Amino acid sequence: MSTRASAWLAWSACALALLVLALSLLLILLGWSTPLPKGLTPWRDQVVSLVGIIGAPVLGGLIASRRPDNVYGWLWLCFGLGLALQLLAESYATYALVVQPESLPVPRTISRLLGLGGPLALSVAPFLLLLFPTGRLPSPRWRFVAWIAAVSGAVVVALNLLFNNHPDEVGGTITIMTVTAASVIFAAIVISALSLVVRYRQAGGVERQQLKWFALAAVLVAASFGGQFGGESLWNLLIAATNTCLYVAVGIAILRYRLYDIDLIINRTLVYGPLTATLAALYFGGIVVLQKAFVLLTGQQSTLAVVASTLVIAALFNPLRRRVQGFVDRRFYRRKYDAAKTLGAFGARLREETDLDALRDDVVRVASRTMQPAHVSLWLRPDPEPKAKGAALGQFGHDE
Numbered sequence: 001m002s003t004r005a006s007a008w009l010a011w012s013a014c015a016l017a018l019l020v021l022a023l024s025l026l027l028i029l030l031g032w033s034t035p036l037p038k039g040l041t042p043w044r045d046q047v048v049s050l051v052g053i054i055g056a057p058v059l060g061g062l063i064a065s066r067r068p069d070n071v072y073g074w075l076w077l078c079f080g081l082g083l084a085l086q087l088l089a090e091s092y093a094t095y096a097l098v099v100q101p102e103s104l105p106v107p108r109t110i111s112r113l114l115g116l117g118g119p120l121a122l123s124v125a126p127f128l129l130l131l132f133p134t135g136r137l138p139s140p141r142w143r144f145v146a147w148i149a150a151v152s153g154a155v156v157v158a159l160n161l162l163f164n165n166h167p168d169e170v171g172g173t174i175t176i177m178t179v180t181a182a183s184v185i186f187a188a189i190v191i192s193a194l195s196l197v198v199r200y201r202q203a204g205g206v207e208r209q210q211l212k213w214f215a216l217a218a219v220l221v222a223a224s225f226g227g228q229f230g231g232e233s234l235w236n237l238l239i240a241a242t243n244t245c246l247y248v249a250v251g252i253a254i255l256r257y258r259l260y261d262i263d264l265i266i267n268r269t270l271v272y273g274p275l276t277a278t279l280a281a282l283y284f285g286g287i288v289v290l291q292k293a294f295v296l297l298t299g300q301q302s303t304l305a306v307v308a309s310t311l312v313i314a315a316l317f318n319p320l321r322r323r324v325q326g327f328v329d330r331r332f333y334r335r336k337y338d339a340a341k342t343l344g345a346f347g348a349r350l351r352e353e354t355d356l357d358a359l360r361d362d363v364v365r366v367a368s369r370t371m372q373p374a375h376v377s378l379w380l381r382p383d384p385e386p387k388a389k390g391a392a393l394g395q396f397g398h399d400e
Helices: 004-029 043-066 072-097 106-116 117-130 138-161 171-204 206-230 233-253 261-297 304-332 334-350 358-371 386-395
Strands: none
Touching: 004 043, 004 072, 043 072, 072 106, 072 233, 117 138, 117 171, 138 171, 171 206, 206 233, 206 304, 233 358, 261 304
């Protein structure tokens, strides 16, 4: 298939997924004023889920149109289309059965067919980890995991297609088979995540930077699961936000746009994350302590506690930032930290060094220690003969 045809196919699949999401949004807006019974997903949460899905087909379209030979972009298109169909199934059934009963044809059957997008997206999920970023397995030994994930995904899709609407007619066997196959897929997702660790240890250069982008986004996605303790709506919002970060990170990694910025981003995250948490704890702790002190002294609270805490935080910001930055550099960027210290010490010696031979040895030693090349040598142009040097100086009027 030509590059033009591949790009057309990729963007057509992306447009189809976006059309499905647009239909879901239309049904959500039409039923927005109708309160939903308990057990159904609120309209607001459906909109948030829709926002969290949009990036998947767009990402797949970008990758597949620019890297048509990389199967990874086509996987994102399938994943995004599956999620879009699942959301349409939910909004279609909710509107046709609750908001306007019998306003849409065969809501249960159509919802069941559209709902196959969920198992399809679940089946694709392990391969989004297993084939990142090259579109190929880390090594032939991972074929077993790929086959297990593919067969389990096919079983889940087939069981949902054939028996999802009649679970009682076939007993609990189908339910057990479906749960077992889905559990195998989740296990494959965990194992596929471990394959990224294997890739990182074996990779170098560009591929290692790509894996760093994915790792940073994966950490954010994992952190979002803490939002479930704040309620379903907050969790849904965090998942949508972190999924968007994942799409951006994968797009940068695959398309290699500003790829090497990841080291700076990780550094700033390691510095300003703990710094923000520390300052916030000091700020609110200071307010509480000072308010209690004011109550004991004056019998009432005072806004001076807030002002004093703000001034203390402002004064502590730069010292704390430097300390956290130094700790991060020493702990996570030791080679860079040692190189900076070596260059700083060399710069101090350079201002006082007058012996050319000693200076040459210092330059060679510093280059070896900081750059760590396979071989280093320094060539200095020899002094000209005294007669030639005198003639050159005399030409410019400096001969003595």
